[in-house]
Amino acid sequence: MRAMLLEKPGTPLVERELPDPHAASGEIRVRVLACGVCRTDLHVVDGELPNPSLPIIPGHEIVGIVDEIGADVKGFTVGQRVGIPWLGHTCGTCPYCRSARENLCDHPLFTGYTRNGGYATHAVADAAYAFPLDGLGDDVAIAPLLCAGLIGWRSLVLAGKGERLGIYGFGAAGHIVLQVAKAQGRKVFAFTTPGDKTAQDFAHSLGAAWAGSSDEMPPELLDAAIIYAPVGALVPAALRAVAKGGRVVCAGIHMSDIPSFPYSILWEERQLLSVANLTRQDAIDFLRIAPSVGVHTRTVPYPLARANEALDDLRAGRLTGAAVLVP
Numbered sequence: 385m386r387a388m389l390l391e392k393p394g395t396p397l398v399e400r401e402l403p404d405p406h407a408a409s410g411e412i413r414v415r416v417l418a419c420g421v422c423r424t425d426l427h428v429v430d431g432e433l434p435n436p437s438l439p440i441i442p443g444h445e446i447v448g449i450v451d452e453i454g455a456d457v458k459g460f461t462v463g464q465r466v467g468i469p470w471l472g473h474t475c476g477t478c479p480y481c482r483s484a485r486e487n488l489c490d491h492p493l494f495t496g497y498t499r500n501g502g503y504a505t506h507a508v509a510d511a512a513y514a515f516p517l518d519g520l521g522d523d524v525a526i527a528p529l530l531c532a533g534l535i536g537w538r539s540l541v542l543a544g545k546g547e548r549l550g551i552y553g554f555g556a557a558g559h560i561v562l563q564v565a566k567a568q569g570r571k572v573f574a575f576t577t578p579g580d581k582t583a584q585d586f587a588h589s590l591g592a593a594w595a596g597s598s599d600e601m602p603p604e605l606l607d608a609a610i611i612y613a614p615v616g617a618l619v620p621a622a623l624r625a626v627a628k629g630g631r632v633v634c635a636g637i638h639m640s641d642i643p644s645f646p647y648s649i650l651w652e653e654r655q656l657l658s659v660a661n662l663t664r665q666d667a668i669d670f671l672r673i674a675p676s677v678g679v680h681t682r683t684v685p686y687p688l689a690r691a692n693e694a695l696d697d698l699r700a701g702r703l704t705g706a707a708v709l710v711p
Contacts (some may be wrong), residue, residue, distance in 0.1 A: 385401070385402055385403075385404050385405070385504055385505045385506040386399065386400070386401055386402075386504065386505045386688065386711070387399075387400055387402050387441045387500075387503060387504035387505070388400075388441065388442070388503040388504070388688060388689075388691040388692075388709075389402075389439050389440070389441055390428065390429055390436070390438065390439060390440050390441075390442055391438065391439045392438070393428070393429065393430065393431030393436065393438075394429075394430060394431045396692045397429065397442070397503065397691050397692055397695075399689055402504075404506060405500070405506060405507075405508045406452060406454075406508070407452045407453060407454035407457075407508055408454050408455075408508075409454050409455040409456050409457075410454055410455075410456055410457060410510060410511055410512070411454040411457070411508050411509060411510055411511055412450050412452065412453055412454065412457060412460055412466070412508070412509055412511045412514060413450070413451055413452035413453075413506060413507070413508045413509075414446065414448025414449055414450055414451065414466060414468065414506065414507055414508075414509065414514075415448055415449045415451045415505065415506055416446060416447070416448045416502050416504060416505055416506060416507055416711050417447045417448055417449060417465070417523040417710075417711075418446075418447045418523040418524045418526070418527040418685075418708050418709065418710050419443040419445055419446050419447070419501070419502035419503055419527060419708065419709045419711075420443075420445030420527035420528045420530060420531065420532065420556070420683075420706055420707070420708050420709075421443075421445075421686075421691070421694045421695060421698055421706070421707035421708065421709060422444065422445055422470075422528075422531045422532065422556070423555070423556075423614065423636065423698065424444070424470065424496075424497075424531065424636075424637050424638075425442045425443060425444070425496060425503075425695065426695055426698055426699055427614075427637060427638045428440070428442055428496065428497050429442060429695060430699075432638050433497065433637065433638060436497050436498065437497070437498045437499065440496065440497065440498075440500060440501070441496065441500040441501050441502070441503050441504050441507075442496040442497075442501050442502075442503050442691075443495070443496045443501035443502035443503040443504070443507075443709070444468070444469055444470040444472075444494070444495035444496040444497070444501050444502065444530065444531055445467075445469070445502070445527045445528055445529075445530035445531045445532070445708075446467065446468035446469075446495070446501065446502035446507055446509075446527070446530060447465065447466075447467055447517060447523045447524075447526050447527050447530070448465070448466060448468065448502070448506075448507060449463060449464070449465055449466075450462055450463065450464045450465075450466055451463075451506075453511075454511070457511040459511070460511060460514070460516075464516065465516070465517045465518070465523075466509075466514045466515060466516055466517060467514065467515045467516075467517045467526065467529070467530045467667075467671070468495055468501075468502065468507060468509045468513070468514050468515075468530065469495065469513070469515070469530045469531060469534055469662065469667060470494055470495055470496070470497075470530075470531050470534075470535075470661060470662060471486070471487065471492065471494065471495070471513055471661055471662055471663070471664070472492070472493040472494055472495040472498070472499045472509065472510055472513055473492060473493035473499070473510045473512075473513060474486040474489035474491070474492050474493075475489055475490065475491040475492070478490040478491060484663075484665075485663075486663050486664070487538075487660055487661040487662055487663045487666075488660055488661070492661070493510075494661075495507075495509070502709075503688065503691050503709060504688075504711070505688070505711045512664075513664065515664075515667050515668070515671055517671070519675055520671070520674065520675060524683050524685050524708045524710060525680070525681045525683060526681075527683070527706070527708045528556045528560065528681045528683065528705075528706040528708065529560070529670070529671070529674060529679070529681070532555075532556035532557040532560055532681075532706060533557070533560045533670055533674065533679070534662045534666050534667055534670055535557060535635055535659060535662060536557040536558075536560045536561040536564070536612075536635070537561075537564065537666055537669065537670035537673075538635075538659055538662050538663075538666045539557075539561070539610045539612075539633045539635035539659045540561050540564060540565060540610065542631075542633050542657055542659060543608040543609075543610055543631055543633050544607070544608050544631055546570075546606070546607020546608045546630070546631070547569075547570055547571055547607055548570070548571050548573065548604060548605070548606045548607045548608075549565050549570050549571070549572050549573065549606065549607065549608055549609070549610070550572075550573045550574075550575060550602060550606040550608070550609035550610070550622065550625055550626070551572060551573070551574050551575065551587075551609070551610055551612065552575040552598055552609060552610065552611040552612060552613055552618045552621070552622055553575070553576075553598075553611060553612035553613030553615075553618075554574045554575070554576045554580075554583045554584075554586070554587050554595075554612075555612060555613075555703065555705070555706070556681075556705060556706035557612045557635065558574065558587075558612050559586065559587070559590060559681070559682060559705060560679055560681060561610065562574065562587065562590050562591065562592060563590055563591075563677060563678075563679050563680065564673070564674075564677050564679065566590070566591045567676075567677040567678075571593045572587075572591070572592050572593060573592065573593060573594045573595070573596075573602045573603075573606060574587035574592040574594070574595040574596075575595075575596065575597065575598040575600070575602075575618075576595065576596070576597060576598065577597070577598065577613075577701060578597035578598060578599050579597060580597075580701075582704055583595075583704060584596065586682070586704055586705075598613070598615075598618060598621060599621070601624070601625055602625055605625065605626060605627035605630070606625050606626045606627065606630060607626065607627060607630055607631075608626065608630055608631045608632070608633065609622040609625060609626055609630070609631075609632050609633070610632075610633045610635055611632065611633065611634050611635060611636070611639075612635050612636060613636075614636045614638055614639045614640060615639065615640055616639050616640040616641045616642035616643060617640075617642075617643055619632065619634065619642045619645070619656065620642070620643065620645035620649060623645065623649040623650055623654055623656070624649050626654055628652040628653065628654070629652065629653045629654065630654050630655075631654070631655045631656075631657065632654070632655070632656050632657070633657050633658070633659060634656070634657070634658045634659065635658075635659045636659075637660075637661075681705065681706060682704060682705030682706065683705055683706050683707070683708045684697075684703060684705060684706070684707050684708070685707075685708050685709075685710050686707055686708070686709055686710070687709070687710060687711075688709050688710065688711045690709075691709055694707040694709060695707075
């Protein structure tokens with residue numbers, strides 16, 4: 385198979401011809417149709433997440449066709465289209481797994497980080513952590529749902545049911561969550577990189593009540609805010625923007641240091657939470673609701689060999705929406 389391989393963090397991916405993988409017991413193999421390029425991939429490639437299993441094939445927003453099924457696998461057929469997300473395996477025995485918090489598992493595996501991912505023509509997954517993608521439309525359009533959508537959904541649930549929602553960082557996750565929040569009847573306020581009129585216009589086109597720069601205050605106080613940009617300085621900014629009893633959710637796996645801030649902006653029962661990974665139930669719930677919401681993703685496709693270019697465009701903030709690799 386052909387794959388884009390990370391051999392050393394901080395260096396470009398290299399294109400390699402590798403032996404075709406095979407599905408072991410409990411696994412499925414897919415022919416990759418599309419793989420989204422997530423900011424978490426960027427954190428892996430840039431060395432901001434520790435101890436990747438090197439060399440590693442990145443990518444965890446995988447859409448593929450099952451072409452090999454290992455022993456003891458039920459519920460999948462050859463030719464079926466499935467999605468493979470970030471959470472690749474959990475131990476099932478630690479206190480977190482036993483209390484329905486597998487996203488906090490003590491001994492997990494993560495697709496594209498500690499097990500090979502989807503920047504390749506083929507990928508192997510634990511069948512228990514793959515999901516049918518029936519009735520969800522175009523392969524490229526679906527790919528960002530497998531992380532931007534799933535983490536977006538989990539962060540939206542954690543944000544609570546408040547009517548006025550702020551979204552800091554209007555990229556792949558932000559533009560999906562805005563659509564879901566609007567369908568729930570919420571009023572959405574989008575915060576972008578200062579001066580990014582393109583992203584602000586995009587947010588307005590999706591129904592944002594207001595769109596402005598992340599260094600601005602919204603026209604009214606928020607009930608909750610979700611931070612997707614990996615910028616620690618947005619934490620005190622978001623705390624200032626939420627009303628008493630409001631909630632700020634940090635949705636990224638990595639963030640720059642949070643600067644000190646006065647206790648007064650946390651006081652009055654404001655809450656600061658983080659999202660860690662996802663659960664299989666998150667995937668089941670979101671993939672069930674996405675078709676009814678009619679989520680539309682804005683994507684920029686790249687050939688697999690141009691994975692480094694896609695990562696560079698994400699790193700530099702040149703994307704509106706999500707990059708997707710197509711083998």
